[in-house]
Amino acid sequence: MPQDGPVEVVILGAGVIGLTVAYTLLTTSPNAYKIKIVARDMPDDLSSQAFASPWAGANWSPMRGSNDRTRVWERATINKMWELTPQGLAMELPSRVFFTTNEDLSQLWYKDLVKDFRVLDPSEVPAGLQGGIAFKTFSINPELYLPWLQSELLARGVEFVRRKVHSLGEAAALAGPNSVLVNATGIGARSLIGVEDADVHPIRGQTIIVHAPGLKEFVSLPLGAGNPGEATYIIPRPSPPGEVLLGGTFQPDNWDTSVDVATAKGILERCAALAPQLKDAETRILRHNVGLRPARKGGPRVEAAWTDVPLKSELLPLPESDGRVNGRVLLVHAYGFGAAGYQNSWGAAQEVADLIASSLKN
Template sequence: MADSTTKTEVVILGAGVIGLSIAHVLTTKFPNAYNVRIVARDMPGDLSSQAFASPWAGANWSPIGGFDERTHKRETATFNKLWDMIPTGLVLSLPSRIYYHTADGLDQLWYKDLVRDFRVMDASEVPAGAKGGVRFTTVSVSPEAYLPWLHSELSARGVQFVRRRVHSLGEAAALAGPRGILVNATGLGARSLVGVEDAAVFPIRGQTVIVHAPAITEFVSFPLDSPSPNGEATHMIPRPSPAGNVLLGGTFQPGNWDTSMDAATARGILARCAALAPVLASKETQVLGHNVGLRPARKGGPRVEVEWVDTPLQSELLPVPESSAAGRVMVVHAYGFGPAGYQNSWGAAEEVTDLIQANINAL
């Protein structure tokens, strides 16, 4: 085994599902090549923190938007990885129904070969208000189990977790050091990280309700193709653990930074989901909690690319960190996945790892 002093320093800024997955892939493929530290204000165990998105996600695979080649590659890799993890109990194999306002072209949907058991519904299976629908089998995870699992896996591999609020790209680059690697997986933080200041980053507010409803065994989304003017988006996502728990949604509100629970919205979620699944109105359904999270989206799509930074990195807004030394740092940006962080996670981690390997000799 290589001595730790010969390893390249890697600092991953952000401990959400993207940052954790990158650390997992990097240490799996190259266990002796890198010293990996995850530096973040919020850690995987901070499951009640609204300051990052990962604890509040739907955390299933669901079709979002149209076809994009890079996204399709990331999501295919992620779906296959999660599918293979079903026997562990961390991932649930989930029958699904998606309804649309049109019946045209459903047999040619871009994701039909990505998921399992895809078929177009017969007209008799489609409820009032929709014109068509598809069935398939997807996957879901429970953030409250999945994030601690990633944390445990990485800790066992020697990945260090450092709780620290980082204000600037220069500060983060100084942590990586000359000839080091910095992975910027800050999500919404990329908007305010001095030296990045990506104005294309914006939140998509999501409010959901967690219930215990063992009778709900399918993922249902209705309708998928046209959110309402006030951002309502109706869906039900059963989770692998605790058994019988279901996430009911929800909202899709771009540009809304409000993290407070809105009672009227919660009542609307429960009413819309009960209309799709009347069993939810029974006394056996228990409301367990209300979630509000901000999905870290980006105009133009996720940013996954390499940027070279010469340190010390100057800024008129913040002083140069005392620990800064002259040198070159590879920065790999990986943020802006919006509502699709979990379903992009393993594929994005593979892409970041490939970028690091393709550029490592330039350090």
């Protein structure tokens, strides 16, 4: 639907997906969009457990459930992270992943995605494990990366509105008819009226941030290698110097955001078994984190369709005639990335931008 002037875009959600979508729209199609990001939690709300982005490991690591579509997203994201490395926003990270079962490690799907992939010699594999691989990937620190994205968007004229939105109709009214509405609400898509996606669910992640300057590489075991709900990984960050994230847990449908002390002790023990340097005197625990990864049964939802508003729902918090827009909006969904939000972000954002551009032409 071609029109004169920039297209109004409202993005619901200021996590890594919403911010990256906004950045991609503005940099791939300059002057084509006027963007407003509307969210209850903003990128500088780094202690808020109400959204997932501040708590992420925020590196690239092998994930279960990848497919041809998500692999395209991951390749685009890795390529973007190499571009950000000279700025200090991302760090090239030597990595090792160990396995507890015998399998042909030379044919893993990501061997051509990461840099310098190789199968470890048996002499390089700790006792009790069956094999391992080494490669180079990236890591970032959400506490620096999210505010950077926000500053880039503010410099490009994006408006940030702190507001809890109850329904798609309420969001559409903020932009007007023939606008674009991007639903990047993460776990909020479960309760957003007009979406109410019951397939959205949390995956609880508990981690520990430590100062451990002796740790210089990402080390992990694949999911499923330990007890149910456990995930073992060590992720050095580009800054502050010496900051390392230790994990963790992978607990589907667990909404608990409190720190479990026994779990924290288990994380420290498992990570120290992989990296004995953690027992050095200079290691200090800085803080304990818990975040809820916004997952979705069936995988991420990224799709677009023209939608009539106002939406008909007896759950709407206000009468439909009160400030509601009558007409159509282009509704684009971008949520349900689970633990892979950061490593899918740039590729998924490009797909969203392509969906918007093609839909607006029709």
